[in-house]
Amino acid sequence: MNRRYLLPLALVALVLTSGCLGFFGSQSVSGDRLDEDPPEPYVWDSGVNAHITITENARFQAVYRLNRSSVELFRRDGFGGRNSIPVSAVRYRYPNGTVISGTELRARGGAVDRSRSRVSVTLPSGAEGGKLAFTSSSTPKRFSLPTFVNGSYAVVLPPNRRVEVFPFGKVNPGGYTVESDGDRRIIRWDSVETDSISVQFYLQRDLFIFGGAAAVLAAVGAGGLFYYKRRIEALRERREELGLDVDTEDDEFSDDPPPGMG
Missing domain, CATH: 2.60.40 (Immunoglobulin-like)
Structure with a gap:
């Protein structure tokens, strides 16, 4: 028998005889x-x-x-x-x-x-x-x-x-x-x-911890929404001050006749 097979066969025999690892x-x-x-x-x-x-x-x-x-x-x-x-x-x-x-x-x-x-x-x-x-x-x-x-x-x-x-x-x-x-x-x-x-199951204190974490996340989310809303309002006011929010859509598509044609 080729010697290269002897070691694997020996290991298999050891496992079989000893019940290795159950x-x-x-x-x-x-x-x-x-x-x-x-x-x-x-x-x-x-x-x-x-x-x-x-x-x-x-x-x-x-x-x-x-x-x-x-x-x-x-x-x-x-x-x-x-x-x-x-x-x-x-x-x-x-x-x-x-x-x-x-x-x-x-x-x-x-x-x-x-x-x-x-x-x-x-x-x-x-x-x-x-x-x-x-x-x-x-x-x-x-x-x-x-x-x-x-x-x-x-x-x-x-x-x-x-x-x-x-x-x-x-x-x-x-x-x-x-x-x-x-x-x-x-x-x-x-x-x-x-x-x-x-x-x-859970510990009673787990509910308080979760409730506290949820309250903190809700407060952070509400604060973030309020901040971005204020930012949007400030940008709108700035555009109005610069005259960038002049609405011409109504005049362009108005159904009224041109001046002097009424």
Whole structure:
């Protein structure tokens, strides 16, 4: 075999055997990440199938009721593909209320594996019917995620965030309600059957900042219009003083007969 082909073939073999970048395989999420402490205590007893709390540092905590033995966690990209989401602080609560960590879940026969396109969580045998919780990253002022389970949902916004004023706030799908809990808003759906949910929100002060900026722009625009109007009037007055605005059109096209012919 020609030696110039040996290096590319060696690289391909290395990728195939190691699962480089997750394209051809998956690897277990580290125990340190699985057993991290969540930023806030998980909300286990919410009464909904999916409870999501968005925190101020562009992260979220999710608790899902699972009626199956596994779930795949991912985000969709702009081309119809899937990308895995980073997960940490993994917990599972059995139907009897017992809560185990991610490493305990693995020790009991479950798995938390990550590839390029998804994070796959497999429950221990016979553990269906409980709730899976994890922490992951979001984006500032916007949360979007596929609906990994159907049914009732609740999304808790960070403190002092709102969604009521369009276009700064947008919620999909429709059919939701918004309720207050102290300085937080909770968006609720009785049933979500769509492929994803998204919430765009804003700080209350954003409206004041935008309103102030709009007022300044309006004042500048009004001042500019007034300035140019004054300039036009001054130029008209100057032309009149120089006799450049003598209107002869009426005399040239008048219907009256010439002088002496009337």
